[in-house]
Amino acid sequence: MSNINSPAPVSTTETRLIPGPLPSSLQLTEDGKLRHFLTIEGLPPLLLTEILDRADQILNLPNTAQNKLPLLRGKTVMNLFFENSTRTRTTFELAAKRLSADIINLDIRNSATTKGESLLDTIRNLEAMNCDMFVVRHPSSGAAHFIARYCAPHISVLNAGDGRHAHPTQAMLDMLTIRQHKGDFSPLKVAIVGDIMHSRVARSQIHALTTLCTGEIRIIAPKTLIPQGIEEMGVNVYTDVEKGLEGVDVVIMLRLQHERMNSALLPSVREYYARYGLTEERLNLAKLDAIVMHPGPANRGVEIDSGVADGPQSVIMQQVTNGIAIRMAIMSMVMGTGLVGAKE
Amino acid sequence: MKNKTTLIKNGRVIDPANSIDKVCDITIQRRKILAVGKDIPADFKADSEIDASDCWVLPGLVDLSVYLREPGQENKTRILNETYAAVSAGITRVCTMPEADSPIDSSATVKLIRNKAKQAGFARVSVIGALTEKLEGEQLSHMGSLKYVDCVGVSQGREPIKDLATLRKAMEYAATYELPLFLHPFEHSLMSAGGINEGALATRLGLPAIPVAAETAAISQILTLVAQTQIPVHFCRLSSAEGVHLIALAKEDGLPVTADVAAHQLFLTEMDASDYNPLCHVSPPLRAQRDQDALRQALVDGVIDAVCSDHQPHEVDAKLAPFEETSPGISGLETLLPLMMRLVEEGLLNEAQALALITHKPAQIAELESGTLSAGEFADLSLFDPNAFWQLDANKLVSKGKNTPFSGWGFNGQTSQTWVKGKVVFSR
Numbered sequence: 146m147s148n149i150n151s152p153a154p155v156s157t158t159e160t161r162l163i164p165g166p167l168p169s170s171l172q173l174t175e176d177g178k179l180r181h182f183l184t185i186e187g188l189p190p191l192l193l194t195e196i197l198d199r200a201d202q203i204l205n206l207p208n209t210a211q212n213k214l215p216l217l218r219g220k221t222v223m224n225l226f227f228e229n230s231t232r233t234r235t236t237f238e239l240a241a242k243r244l245s246a247d248i249i250n251l252d253i254r255n256s257a258t259t260k261g262e263s264l265l266d267t268i269r270n271l272e273a274m275n276c277d278m279f280v281v282r283h284p285s286s287g288a289a290h291f292i293a294r295y296c297a298p299h300i301s302v303l304n305a306g307d308g309r310h311a312h313p314t315q316a317m318l319d320m321l322t323i324r325q326h327k328g329d330f331s332p333l334k335v336a337i338v339g340d341i342m343h344s345r346v347a348r349s350q351i352h353a354l355t356t357l358c359t360g361e362i363r364i365i366a367p368k369t370l371i372p373q374g375i376e377e378m379g380v381n382v383y384t385d386v387e388k389g390l391e392g393v394d395v396v397i398m399l400r401l402q403h404e405r406m407n408s409a410l411l412p413s414v415r416e417y418y419a420r421y422g423l424t425e426e427r428l429n430l431a432k433l434d435a436i437v438m439h440p441g442p443a444n445r446g447v448e449i450d451s452g453v454a455d456g457p458q459s460v461i462m463q464q465v466t467n468g469i470a471i472r473m474a475i476m477s478m479v480m481g482t483g484l485v486g487a488k489e
Numbered sequence: 490m491k492n493k494t495t496l497i498k499n500g501r502v503i504d505p506a507n508s509i510d511k512v513c514d515i516t517i518q519r520r521k522i523l524a525v526g527k528d529i530p531a532d533f534k535a536d537s538e539i540d541a542s543d544c545w546v547l548p549g550l551v552d553l554s555v556y557l558r559e560p561g562q563e564n565k566t567r568i569l570n571e572t573y574a575a576v577s578a579g580i581t582r583v584c585t586m587p588e589a590d591s592p593i594d595s596s597a598t599v600k601l602i603r604n605k606a607k608q609a610g611f612a613r614v615s616v617i618g619a620l621t622e623k624l625e626g627e628q629l630s631h632m633g634s635l636k637y638v639d640c641v642g643v644s645q646g647r648e649p650i651k652d653l654a655t656l657r658k659a660m661e662y663a664a665t666y667e668l669p670l671f672l673h674p675f676e677h678s679l680m681s682a683g684g685i686n687e688g689a690l691a692t693r694l695g696l697p698a699i700p701v702a703a704e705t706a707a708i709s710q711i712l713t714l715v716a717q718t719q720i721p722v723h724f725c726r727l728s729s730a731e732g733v734h735l736i737a738l739a740k741e742d743g744l745p746v747t748a749d750v751a752a753h754q755l756f757l758t759e760m761d762a763s764d765y766n767p768l769c770h771v772s773p774p775l776r777a778q779r780d781q782d783a784l785r786q787a788l789v790d791g792v793i794d795a796v797c798s799d800h801q802p803h804e805v806d807a808k809l810a811p812f813e814e815t816s817p818g819i820s821g822l823e824t825l826l827p828l829m830m831r832l833v834e835e836g837l838l839n840e841a842q843a844l845a846l847i848t849h850k851p852a853q854i855a856e857l858e859s860g861t862l863s864a865g866e867f868a869d870l871s872l873f874d875p876n877a878f879w880q881l882d883a884n885k886l887v888s889k890g891k892n893t894p895f896s897g898w899g900f901n902g903q904t905s906q907t908w909v910k911g912k913v914v915f916s917r
Contacts, residue, residue: 186693263806263809263810264810264811264814265806265809265810283811285683285810285811285812285813285814286694286695286696286765286811286812286813287694287695287696287765287811287812287813288811290764290765290811291765291810291811291812295809307695307811308695308696308811308813309695309696310694310695310696311695345695348692348693348695372691372692372698373687373688373689373691373692373698373700374687374688374689374690374691374692375689375692377689377692377693378689378692378693
């Protein structure tokens, strides 16, 4: 019994696996303040309203472009984009600059990770450069949550889109746009049309709309683009676009990615436009004062007719403007700075 | 050898293969079991005696699926470490599975594994060889040579096979050498890497979805080939209620099929991955509660014939990434027996039933003379202290793979000593 030659003990590495809390609880401090912004799911309605109110306040400040707010002075924000983006990255950059932060853009697809560096190593290295906030876009669902779980405690993580999971700042700017036009959410019927399956925007919009007690949320798409069990998120599913658009107050069109066309998901762009494209006639089925939204960039002649995209009911450009205000609001909230007396 | 004869006294001997469950003695002579209970000759004189009062004496466990990672992935672990982890948990024989990064497709590889295992001297290793060259699914492997070096079966692992014609020919070629077939029911066109069970949770998390049909479509296809050829097939790692149902029907029809399930499938569901916990990233994915219930019931009904650990040790980095990018698998050797004993505590099975699923039944599937305390067999056994309460700490696992979702779980009962071929190889 004595001659048991057990193998040498294994040294346990420093980094340990942490099975952690749900993403929604991870993003709040103990006293319920916003610490990270990873997903809308699980956030209290009052907090969403606070974000919208603060963005409204920022929009009402005169000439924000010229007069910077000093709320993030001395703070460093890193835009970590592991995936393509123009609009989101630019608006985050502008938002940070208008809050007087230093901002650094890292296009990580072209640097570290292609040399075999792991995501965690990248994060550790950037942490060592003393920054305060990561704005993260990543092709894998749960990436922002992963970074928030493992990064240094003083850093706030803002999710700028992770896989198919969430794009919460986009959803909040959409809520702001809806509120500006419609006010109260409870009587509203909102239709989301297009590629729900692959859309992080749609998932975040659905969470935001349900949290804000929207009257009815409809999703409209062919069955190939509707993920299993979506009804459990609190939506009604329509495959017939004409029926789905009937009497709605808000029409949100989603972008159809090029790689989804001409595949096992859809036979052709032409058929998609013919069956699901938002045309003048189809828009007439909605309420007369319905607004048309799109997270951009729109594929004209694929999911939306040019005339509708530029028409009087379209609020697409306003969404872009709201995007900066919403991101300023969220950035100042996670850094714990108030707006009162902020203006120089 | 110092101790030629040994007497293990007063233990509760549980040997489901021989329908023994009673407090009695057991004797070992020349590394083999001489006799149990009243069969012990009156004139037997032991060179040494072990008092096993308050302990259970169990046959060594047989694990149908263990990834030893060597040769090819020594960064994860080595045969020495994992065979020691096995005996520390009462497992005395493991079947190593082929995988893409360690395809066991040549007699040289088989010999290397067997030599390393022999040198280590812990758990005995039986090798399941590759069904196709490099597991690429196109060309048949050298099954004649694999049989010659004592492979106990062949498997395509978790890799796809080109088409049904290739699968059928591979089945026929394996049957030529009487090599048992271990097939994972994976329809790869319905699966995606990093996926979880298709449904509301996958949709909410935005993770790729793997429908139950990925399993049932594959089972149905393989069953039609079994019906046509009458070649026996063992189905590896069932995950769904519908999969269980198809196997039950096939057994009713008298088809020569058997099936197993990984122990973690009996305790976890998709909800355990709801915080993107990469430790619950497994393949096939964890499914819904009703699937777990059906898998458990299948153990009672005899539809599932064996439970395995599906041990997949990983280095820590393999699980330190967003869920989709992590490697699937659980380091399961050290939780196989504890989880089975938990099924006993929960009243699903009695001790003998639970042990049968991890001893002589898997041994029968792989046609191994193991998993029993029959006289004349090598003395592969373990002493189990049913009163030892312990809490699992992932970082204290003996295996080099610390990737277990069961960290913090409390278990009643622990292996205190393990014998392989009549020698004590582990003692706590």
